[in-house]
Amino acid sequence: MVKIAPSMLSADFLHLGRDVEMVNRNADLFHLDIMDGVQVPNISYGFPVVEAIARKAELPLDAHLMIVHPEKYVERFAAAGAGMISFHVEAADDPAGVLRLIRSTGVEAGLAFNPDFPVDMLQPYLEECDFVVMMSVFAGFGGQKFIESTWERLPALKSEIMSRGLSCRIEVDGGVSPANARALAEAGADILVAGSAVFKSEDPAGTIRMMRG
């Protein structure tokens, strides 16, 4: 069954403990968006918030690094409790080296890429990936509109992974809601990230249930 990873970027930071409990009870992962204002044109949050979430989280932390020089911070995110770390292929000089570094810390390694990155260019890295993060919006902000080309890109990448017998999972991130979740799972998504759809909903738990299909 598809896993649901609420993006804490859309949580209520004045009630973070309450929102962490809601995710613990209803979802599968905590998706943590780390933005540095350089790799993407926005700044989110850093270690104090990640460490606070880690103290209360009962599910794995999925850290999505939208930062330059991701290799500098891999060990620190691993120590902060991340069970999965992804970084942007556009941000690394040596993506395969960073993937190996992440795995060497005992954490699952993921490669994230924007909607304009050709999926064919992922081929050399897929064996080093435990998961990939297919962005269905341009990284940087929550609450953006889902980009429709994902409907071609997702099955293309899924069939590449399947035909090579790889175990790499596909996480889809951006503009995901109950309206498209089931179709995304059918098109090959293993993990769905959702920020605003979950946290801006009147009934976050019910929204997560609907997204499981």
Ligand code: DX5
């Ligand atoms: C965007 C982030 C997403 C974002 C998703 O750069 O990677 O994880 O928080 O937010 P929604 O679900 O609101 O598009």
Ligand code: ZN
């Ligand atoms: Zn994200």
